[in-house]
Amino acid sequence: MRMINADLDAQIRQKFPMSYAKRQQEVFHNPAKNQHHFSKILYLGNIFKRSDDVVTVFVQMANPALNATYIQYVEIASPSWAGVNTQRVSSPPYQFFREFTGNSIEVVIQFHREWEIVSITDEDAYQESSNTIRVSWWVDLTENGAMEEIELQLKKVDVDMRGVRQHQGQVQPLSDEMVTLIQRQNHEREKQLANARGERMMLLDADEDYDMDHDSDLDEDDDEEDDDEEDDDEEDDDEEDDDEDDDGNMHEGDASTESTNEEGEEGGIVPMREWGQESFERGMQEGTEAGIGRSTYLGTQDFMQSPDEEDVVKNAGNRTAIPLEIVQEGVRNAEKIRQLEVALVNLRHELETAKAQAADAKAIENQHRDFAQSVERRLTEVQEDSDVLQKMWQEDINQRQAALAALEAENEELVDRVRTMGTQVKEAAEDSENHLVRIIEHGKISERFLRLRNEYAELKTKIANPDGAGVASEERLRNLILEKQMVEENRTLLLELDASKVRFKELEDERKEDRERLRKLEGFVGELRADFEG
Numbered sequence: 188m189r190m191i192n193a194d195l196d197a198q199i200r201q202k203f204p205m206s207y208a209k210r211q212q213e214v215f216h217n218p219a220k221n222q223h224h225f226s227k228i229l230y231l232g233n234i235f236k237r238s239d240d241v242v243t244v245f246v247q248m249a250n251p252a253l254n255a256t257y258i259q260y261v262e263i264a265s266p267s268w269a270g271v272n273t274q275r276v277s278s279p280p281y282q283f284f285r286e287f288t289g290n291s292i293e294v295v296i297q298f299h300r301e302w303e304i305v306s307i308t309d310e311d312a313y314q315e316s317s318n319t320i321r322v323s324w325w326v327d328l329t330e331n332g333a334m335e336e337i338e339l340q341l342k343k344v345d346v347d348m349r350g351v352r353q354h355q356g357q358v359q360p361l362s363d364e365m366v367t368l369i370q371r372q373n374h375e376r377e378k379q380l381a382n383a384r385g386e387r388m389m390l391l392d393a394d395e396d397y398d399m400d401h402d403s404d405l406d407e408d409d410d411e412e413d414d415d416e417e418d419d420d421e422e423d424d425d426e427e428d429d430d431e432d433d434d435g436n437m438h439e440g441d442a443s444t445e446s447t448n449e450e451g452e453e454g455g456i457v458p459m460r461e462w463g464q465e466s467f468e469r470g471m472q473e474g475t476e477a478g479i480g481r482s483t484y485l486g487t488q489d490f491m492q493s494p495d496e497e498d499v500v501k502n503a504g505n506r507t508a509i510p511l512e513i514v515q516e517g518v519r520n521a522e523k524i525r526q527l528e529v530a531l532v533n534l535r536h537e538l539e540t541a542k543a544q545a546a547d548a549k550a551i552e553n554q555h556r557d558f559a560q561s562v563e564r565r566l567t568e569v570q571e572d573s574d575v576l577q578k579m580w581q582e583d584i585n586q587r588q589a590a591l592a593a594l595e596a597e598n599e600e601l602v603d604r605v606r607t608m609g610t611q612v613k614e615a616a617e618d619s620e621n622h623l624v625r626i627i628e629h630g631k632i633s634e635r636f637l638r639l640r641n642e643y644a645e646l647k648t649k650i651a652n653p654d655g656a657g658v659a660s661e662e663r664l665r666n667l668i669l670e671k672q673m674v675e676e677n678r679t680l681l682l683e684l685d686a687s688k689v690r691f692k693e694l695e696d697e698r699k700e701d702r703e704r705l706r707k708l709e710g711f712v713g714e715l716r717a718d719f720e721g
Contacts (some may be wrong), residue, residue, distance in 0.1 A: 584719075591715050598708055605701045612694045619691055622684040626677075639670040 615691050636670040
């Protein structure tokens with residue numbers, strides 16, 4: 188949605204934050220007229236969700252009749268906005284007011300990409316209390332076509348042409364240049380529209396000698412004038428669009444039906460209702476003077492107020508009455524003009540929407556192209572990284588294979604050493620067994636030696652006793668010498684046995700160490716093989 192002016196947009200966003208809408212405000216009403224009055228919108232901010240079932244719109248409005256600016260908040264409440272349908276609100280639904288008159292307001296709402304146009308008049312609004320005004324209407328909010336009742340509530344804050352005074356703190360006012368710019372642009376726009384409508388409204392004060400026989404000719408002329416006026420309106424609107432594009436200040440949705448009061452106060456803006464009512468009162472006065480009763484004319488009390496009977500009678504006889512058909516035709520033509528203006532605004536909005544969608548589509552296309560190029564660049568980078576990683580992995584595999592081969596060779600060497608040491612241990616065990624046999628034999632020899640020693644002692648005794656000397660004594664002496672030699676050999680064998688035990692113990696310790704190293708080596712080799720295979 189395009190705002191009136193970028194500077195104004197920035198100022199309002201800075202001066203009136205959205206959190207301000209959460210404060211309790213008074214409900215908007217028009218104390219001057221003591222009736223409902225919808226004013227022209229100068230600015231519309233974002234829509235945001237206030238609770239599960241209330242959505243608040245931030246709006247700045249101007250009331251030309253009071254010559255004042257209001258900051259108002261419009262709340263739209265519906266039970267369908269709670270729960271699953273809440274996402275439609277936060278989308279957002281892009282709600283805004285498009286056109287105001289003195290006693291009516293037209294609301295444009297977009298739900299699930301479809302537009303709903305609702306016209307609200309004073310008759311649709313009701314005063315709930317002394318300070319509450321609500322407007323309700325039915326609108327399709329769901330995709331399956333179900334109707335929901337929507338309530339619109341207008342709230343008022345302190346009136347100030349230069350800004351809004353909050354309950355807490357002071358808001359800086361809008362600049363004088365910005366207010367002057369808004370007033371001047373709105374004045375020019377209303378003047379152009381008033382000039383276009385003035386040609387049609389002048390029919391109410393047209394030729395007093397109108398001939399009823401020329402109804403058909405007048406109808407044809409009116410149709411032609413409608414076509415010409417529609418073309419003029421379109422040209423004027425095109426010029427207004429150019430002015431809006433140059434200044435960037437006008438809201439495209441503001442198709443106001445108010446006009447300037449060239450003979451009134453300086454800078455005053457009179458709503459369409461009062462302007463049309465003045466012309467209508469003149470027609471009714473003229474009809475009354477000609478004897479045509481009030482009931483003969485249109486009783487459109489919802490559009491304008493009828494003059495008092497006393498005023499009509501007072502001025503009787505001064506003017507000639509305008510026939511009822513002319514008045515009716517003027518009212519119908521005015522309604523046609525309003526409908527054409529509404530249609531033109533719709534077409535403009537659709538054109539802007541189409542332009543925005545085309546721009547969005549172009550931007551999305553550019554984003555997709557940039558994204559595709561970035562993906563291609565990324566794929567190239569990933570491929571290059573993959574090649575580098577593949578090369579690194581291959582080098583690592585080669586290094587691991589070389590380390591595994593070296594470890595396997597070392598393992599074979601250790602196995603051979605363990606096998607050799609096992610053979611040596613076996614031989615040492617056999618030597619120990621032989622030594623043990625020899626020790627046993629020497630033990631037997633020792634027993635024999637003891638016996639021989641005893642015999643030797645006896646022999647010495649006999650030698651000392653010459654009576655027992657003889658050949659037997661010599662034989663015993665030789666045996667004794669042999670036994671002594673055997674004892675010496677036995678002692679030597681015992682020493683060798685001790686040395687063999689020490690050597691056997693050393694071999695056993697070395698064998699245990701080799702087995703432990705072999706166990707650790709096999710575990711390490713298994714881990715390397717698992718890493719390599721993985």
